[in-house]
Every structure is written in structure tokens, then in C-alpha cells.
Amino acid sequence: MDIISSCSQVQQTCMQARHSGRTLALVPTMGYFHQGHLSLMRWAREYCDLLVVSLFVNPAQFGAGEDYQHYPRDLDSDVTAASEEGVDILFTPGQGSLYPEDYATWVEVEGMSGKLCGRSRPEHFRGVATVVCKLFNLTCPHKAVFGQKDWQQLIIIRKMARDLNIPVEVVGRPIVRQEDGLAMSSRNAYLDREQRKAAPMVYQGLLYARERFESGLTDPGQLERELERYYQKNLPQGEIDYVQIVDCNTLDRPDTLKPGALAAVALKLGPARLIDNILLG
Known part of the structure; x- marks a missing residue:
């Protein structure tokens, strides 16, 4: 497994793979992997030649007073888990590489983003749509795989890809639960x-x-x-x-x-x- 933090390097690698006829799948994550994440990787592994997993705790989707600073992180454990699942590239960009100091461009899916979670987190889905759009541009996937626990996110990303003519199939996979029914998170x-x-x-x-x-x-x-x-x-x-x-x-x-x-x-x-x-x- 290659661990890449450079945006230009991951883009070049993925574009070359796609140009050579290989199929690419992307699993976007914020890390701290659990069985829900791993189930997405396992499904994607069956449908692609090159599996890319992004690991980035995206500050743009956290509002004031939310848990960005305290969001759970364990890079060493995540690297081990991703490698065991057959991930080809673990993309770990730094905040400055995705959001440089002069960053000023945002993606927003109007209407849907203000419903459900968007009512109490008004900036959340603008941050989600922006970072996922950037990840699509950087990794050039044929398929991108998301969990259905974040159903609103899944629907918004599908609409964004459709509206912006991004050539990717956005796949939703079932919620993975603990034995007592709690959705893994x-x-x-x-x-x-x-x-x-x-x-x-x-x-x-x-x-x-x-x-x-x-x-x-x-x-x-x-x-x-x-x-x-x-x-x-x-x-x-x-x-x-x-x-x-x-x-x-x-x-x-x-x-x-x-x-x-x-x-x-x-x-x-x-x-x-x-x-x-x-x-x-």
C-alpha cells in the first residue's frame, strides 16, 4: 500500500491508472476506521483494479463549537487496517494542501443541504460537497463508495456529481451495526x-x-x-x-x-x- 499526502502525486498516479484502462474506486473517510468503513473498502475492492481510500478530517464541515479538535484519530491503526483490506493508495492530505491560505471556492447543493442535519449544521454540507468534489478531481474514480448511515450526505453527493457532470458512480452501502443495533460511527x-x-x-x-x-x-x-x-x-x-x-x-x-x-x-x-x-x- 502506498501512502500519499501530495495532491499532485495522487492525481498523477490516478490519472495514469485510469488512462491505462484500470478501474478506480474511492472510499472517502475521516479515519478512525471501524467495521463500517472496512465494509466499504471490501465492497470496493471487488469492483476495481485500484482502490483509493482518503483519510482527511475535513475542517470545512465542522461548525463553530463542534468537535473538530477532538474528533477521534488513530493514524497508525488506520494504516494497518487499510493495508489488511487490500487498499492500494491511502491518501492523507494535509489541511494546507486542500485549503491553502487564499482558498475561496465552495460547492453547495442548494435546497437539500438545508434539510435534516443541515438545519442545525448550516455550513456542514457545503464543506462536505466541497471536499468530496476536490477528492473526485484528485483521484478520478469510476466509483465512489459511501455508507447509508449518512443518507443525506449520500443523496447530496449524488446530486452534486450529476449536476456538475462528474463522471463517477456514487454507490451507497448498507449501515453496519453493532450486535445491539447501534449504527457504527x-x-x-x-x-x-x-x-x-x-x-x-x-x-x-x-x-x-x-x-x-x-x-x-x-x-x-x-x-x-x-x-x-x-x-x-x-x-x-x-x-x-x-x-x-x-x-x-x-x-x-x-x-x-x-x-x-x-x-x-x-x-x-x-x-x-x-x-x-x-x-x-
Whole structure:
């Protein structure tokens, strides 16, 4: 495995590989790898000749007062894990190489970026779209693989690639969960013992929402209210950021529940902000 930090070097290497007819896949990450990340690498490894994993804690997607400085990092462990998964290039750019002092260009997907997580994190998806666009330009992938836990991010990146005519297939892969249902996330490291014990209720609430849909509930507003009450009762130590039912492709609120609706939630549990989702139907 090659570890490359230079933007020009990784771009030249990937362009040469693509020109020679090799297929490239990119897995963008912020590191601190868990089984969710590794599942993306394993899937991508099966569909490409050259697997690139980027590791960059992107300051542009963190707002004021958020956890950029404290975001978990363990480069040595990440290098070992990536090598064991057959990664060909681990791209580890420095902040200055992606955002030089005079940096002034941003990518923003209007509309979608202001929904769900974007309501409480208004600059977040501008930072996400910008850095992913740069990574696409630098690594020239045929496929880019993202986890579905960040469903809003996945939909926004797909639209960005489509709108900007970037020749990449944006692939979403299923959420990887702990045995008790908690969606794997680097931020789970923030949870203390009691918070970790309570955290699976986030997913249990989503299963409850699915059951209510399957029992015939068709009013999205009623389902949102019932799910909020579920969390207030079963996860009282959690602070609800949002509980919303949206169309899985547009992120718009449907008038009536039908298959393809997405129940999406974000709750703060201690220092950790936990997001999760489930498809209805």
C-alpha cells in the first residue's frame, strides 16, 4: 500500500491508472476506521483494479463549537487496517494542501443541504460537497463508495456529481451495526458506559416507526410525533435534534407515507451526536 499526502502525486498516479484502462474506486473517510468503513473498502475492492481510500478530517464541515479538535484519530491503526483490506493508495492530505491560505471556492447543493442535519449544521454540507468534489478531481474514480448511515450526505453527493457532470458512480452501502443495533460511527467513542448502554434505543425507535408504518399508519406527521414520544419515554437522557419522515430521493416531506419513505433521526447523547435512518416499506 502506498501512502500519499501530495495532491499532485495522487492525481498523477490516478490519472495514469485510469488512462491505462484500470478501474478506480474511492472510499472517502475521516479515519478512525471501524467495521463500517472496512465494509466499504471490501465492497470496493471487488469492483476495481485500484482502490483509493482518503483519510482527511475535513475542517470545512465542522461548525463553530463542534468537535473538530477532538474528533477521534488513530493514524497508525488506520494504516494497518487499510493495508489488511487490500487498499492500494491511502491518501492523507494535509489541511494546507486542500485549503491553502487564499482558498475561496465552495460547492453547495442548494435546497437539500438545508434539510435534516443541515438545519442545525448550516455550513456542514457545503464543506462536505466541497471536499468530496476536490477528492473526485484528485483521484478520478469510476466509483465512489459511501455508507447509508449518512443518507443525506449520500443523496447530496449524488446530486452534486450529476449536476456538475462528474463522471463517477456514487454507490451507497448498507449501515453496519453493532450486535445491539447501534449504527457504527467514529463518534461512538465519545459515549461513556451508561450512554453506550442506552444508545441502541436510537435504532429501536426506528424499528418502532417501521412497525407503525407496516401496521397501516399513513400520516407522516403522526409518525414523527409518535417517534418523538418513543424517544422521550425510552431515551430520556437523549436530546432530540430532529425526527423526520422524508422521501428517500428528494428529502422532501411526503404528503402520505408509502414505500420509499425514510425515517431519519439525530439525537445528542452526552457529547455524541448520533444519526440513524431506516427505509419504510
